[in-house]
Amino acid sequence: MNEHDKKTFLMWSKTKEYKAKIAASLDIIERSVADNKCVIAYSGGKDSTVMTHLVLQVKPSVTVFHWDHGSWLMPREIESEIICNAELLGAKDFIAMSSRSLEKPEARTNWRIWYAVFWSTLARLRKEYGWEKNFVGLRREEGCKRRVKIDEHNVKWEVYPIADWSWLDVWGYIVANSLPYPKVYDVYGPLLGWENARFVTFFDMEFEKFGSPYLDGYFFPQYKNIP
Amino acid sequence: MQTPTMLGHPWLAFDGILAHLINRELRGQDYWTLPSKEVVSQHFLYRGSVMPLAQTEKLFHASVAQFDVNQAGVATIYKRFAERHVDKLHVKRRFINVGGGLYRAYMMRLPYLPARKATFFCRGDLQEVLRLISFLPGLGKKVAYGYGMIRSVSVDETDDDYSFVMDGVAMRPLPCKFGYDSTEKMMLAYRSPYWDKRNVAACVPPGAKLRE
Numbered sequence: 001m002n003e004h005d006k007k008t009f010l011m012w013s014k015t016k017e018y019k020a021k022i023a024a025s026l027d028i029i030e031r032s033v034a035d036n037k038c039v040i041a042y043s044g045g046k047d048s049t050v051m052t053h054l055v056l057q058v059k060p061s062v063t064v065f066h067w068d069h070g071s072w073l074m075p076r077e078i079e080s081e082i083i084c085n086a087e088l089l090g091a092k093d094f095i096a097m098s099s100r101s102l103e104k105p106e107a108r109t110n111w112r113i114w115y116a117v118f119w120s121t122l123a124r125l126r127k128e129y130g131w132e133k134n135f136v137g138l139r140r141e142e143g144c145k146r147r148v149k150i151d152e153h154n155v156k157w158e159v160y161p162i163a164d165w166s167w168l169d170v171w172g173y174i175v176a177n178s179l180p181y182p183k184v185y186d187v188y189g190p191l192l193g194w195e196n197a198r199f200v201t202f203f204d205m206e207f208e209k210f211g212s213p214y215l216d217g218y219f220f221p222q223y224k225n226i227p
Numbered sequence: 228m229q230t231p232t233m234l235g236h237p238w239l240a241f242d243g244i245l246a247h248l249i250n251r252e253l254r255g256q257d258y259w260t261l262p263s264k265e266v267v268s269q270h271f272l273y274r275g276s277v278m279p280l281a282q283t284e285k286l287f288h289a290s291v292a293q294f295d296v297n298q299a300g301v302a303t304i305y306k307r308f309a310e311r312h313v314d315k316l317h318v319k320r321r322f323i324n325v326g327g328g329l330y331r332a333y334m335m336r337l338p339y340l341p342a343r344k345a346t347f348f349c350r351g352d353l354q355e356v357l358r359l360i361s362f363l364p365g366l367g368k369k370v371a372y373g374y375g376m377i378r379s380v381s382v383d384e385t386d387d388d389y390s391f392v393m394d395g396v397a398m399r400p401l402p403c404k405f406g407y408d409s410t411e412k413m414m415l416a417y418r419s420p421y422w423d424k425r426n427v428a429a430c431v432p433p434g435a436k437l438r439e
């Protein structure tokens with residue numbers, strides 16, 4: 001991130017609006033962790049990084065759950081960076097899970113495989129660990145589907161503490177607290193705009209309609225083929 | 228170049244372009260009805276003198292494109308079903324699914340290089356190469372949208388062959404199994420068709436300094 005962007009985000013982090021959003025998020029988190037056994041859904045992206053940091057500030061012992069998409073969708077270098085970032089954020093109880101079915105090239109084209117495995121694993125772990133609330137870093141601003149999901153709130157055990165945050169709030173929080181974030185953002189942020197840069201699985205045909213595999217192909221050709 | 232070149236990969240291989248042009252020429256009308264779900268044999272390209280390029284082991288003497296700019300930009304391409312043409316559908320439909328299938332809507336971000344010049348180095352039959360290139364309207368992706376249009380082609384003859392290496396730098400993917408070595412290595416396709424995973428091997432990527 002260049003100095004100019006950093007300064008902008010830092011300035012934003014001093015505004016009243018930003019501080020009000022942090023206070024509102026902390027209030028949601030405090031109420032949730034008070035009488036529930038909670039888990040944080042941590043993907044490694046900017047939103048879950050911010051949310052993980054916020055939750056761990058309130059209760060450092062909360063479990064952080066991370067889903068590893070396998071080497072075809074998430075290069076090992078980036079995966080290690082994400083896990084390292086979780087440690088830097090202060091995650092003490094960290095659980096990373098994956099599935100052998102994701103270690104196949106088909107994982108890139110048939111994303112239904114991992115969706116099915118992911119949801120069944122999460123349901124099993126929820127029973128096993130007795131998790132009652134799941135912190136998810138979705139934001140209304142991200143898109144129509146997410147806005148509807150947050151507003152309808154059909155999945156009752158999910159909590160969205162940063163639902164009302166804007167991209168400026170997220171980057172402001174990251175810069176103000178010197179949080180670690182994946183290096184992918186430094187490539188895509190200046191190119192697509194910091195508001196549009198997203199951290200998603202690499203060469204994933206689920207995102208072909210957004211051109212994501214082509215951007216990865218150009219900017220990260222080293223991750224296209226796995227030895 | 229007349230317009231910016233859109234790429235889905237940083238390297239545009241010249242032998243791949245020629246293979247495409249030969250394929251199109253040899254298959255004629257059949258080229259447009261090739262199966263989309265299987266790899267079609269391209270053996271004729273590697274037999275005899277069909278490809279107008281010199282060959283060492285399995286590598287054709289052709290470099291990747293050397294563009295005069297490095298800074299890539301990103302453009303967004305939109306594709307969606309146009310309701311005004313709905314009367315042209317042969318099959319009656321109650322609704323059009325834009326979430327998937329034939330009429331899927333796209334909002335793709337694609338990288339482009341605003342290059343004025345793309346240089347390729349190759350060794351082979353110059354006349355034939357020029358003849359084939361005359362059928363090429365543009366370079367890269369989305370040529371039908373107007374990207375990568377070629378303004379003109381010019382040819383220079385050099386004393387040395389720079390199709391593989393120039394000043395100690397790889398000019399195309401050079402497979403390690405053929406004795407090339409560098410501190411930078413990548414799993415890359417080293418011969419056409421470049422999209423075929425059977426052609427992928429550990430390679431020295433274009434632009435990397437070769438080890439002596």
